[in-house]
Amino acid sequence: MTMSDTKDWTWVLERPCGDCGFDAAIGDFEAIGAAIRANADAWQVALAGPGPSHRRDPEAWSVTEYAAHVRDVHAVFAERLALMLAVDRPQFANWDQDAAAIEGRYDLARPEHVAAALAAEAETVASAYDAVEPAAYDRVGHRSNGSTFTVETLARYHLHDLVHHLWDVRRELTVAAYDAGATAYRAARPVTAERVLAALADFAERVGTGARVLEIGSGSGQDALALEEHGVSVRRTDVTPGFVDLLRADGHRADVLDPLVDDLADPESAGAPYDGVWASACLLHVARADLPTVLRRLAEVTRPGGLLRLSLKEGDGEGWSTHGSIEAARMFTYWRSADLEAALIATGWRVADSARDAGLRGETWLGILAER
DSSP states (O other): OOOOTTSOOGGGGTSOOTTTOOOTTSSOGGGHHHHHHHHHHHHHHHHTSSOTTOOSSTTSOOHHHHHHHHHHHHHHHHHHHHHHHHSSSOBOOOOOHHHHHHHTTGGGOOHHHHHHHHHHHHHHHHHHHHTOOGGGTTOEEEOTTSOEEEHHHHHHHHHHHHHHHHHHTHHHHHHHHHHHTHHHHHHHOOOOOHHHHHHHHHHHHHHOTTOEEEESOOTTSHHHHHHHHTTOEEEEEESOHHHHHHHHHTTOOEEEOOTTTSOOSOGGGTTOOEEEEEEESOGGGSOTTTHHHHHHHHHHTEEEEEEEEEEEEBSSSEEEEOOTTOOSOEEEEOBOHHHHHHHHHHTTOEEEEEEEEEOTTSOEEEEEEEEO
């Protein structure tokens, strides 16, 4: 869960991180302070989100615990930076990160307290980096395991730790971003694109009047309304409580539901399978390794011959996005058609139709219709 102070992670200074994508070679030293402040802002959003102290995985930290670690990372690196600037070739005191988590009772920390302390520590160390003169960039310090840093490589190593741990909570941050911006998102929602309207009509016709459909990622709710206009019965769900609250305020039945871990069966239909699943522009927030699990779970609650309609963005890897009305960063996972279709086939679906369509911002959307 954490990076030991005696384990050599200095390789992140030589090549990009295969997980979070951080590349130490990118960016000027003068931008380090701003990057630290932006990272701290993202933690404020994550800590204000739903259930930040809940561990989805018993073996992994909660958002609050990760944030408490990041708070302490800032303090340790501020101390090391000050030492490097004041003393020639100092050796840093060893910091046992796992012991710090236990002794500091990260598991009992209150998110609002961690948020305030993290912001303060981030500003302190960011300001310290801002104040470093270029002539001091090459001053040297040594870690207890023998690793040698300059002021500049220390700063880049520090920044990777922050970026990586934000990547660790990318799912929770994405939910928190939508939760905080749910009202603004719905208000700014553009008119439904023609390609989506056509897909909705086609899906409704295929599943038939009176069909029971599970909607994943209902969001602002316009797709469910369109399906109901075609005579389809829709169970609205979303992983974001803010969207569910808005749907309920509009008089709709809606449930907070995470398709990766929650029971997908409809409690009002005695476990009867769904005739179809509608998942438009939502599963793109599911981590690549988790999508097969989600697709398999959806297949398990869909009747044989039932349909799944999903759409994701075309591309490679993952990336943060702040487009549209949501100011905070959200993580997107991009897919290629062949890989997505292979994942569907491997999890109990048959691909009935596949299309590529242009989006509003020049991106390409993959639209897949699959049969159980």
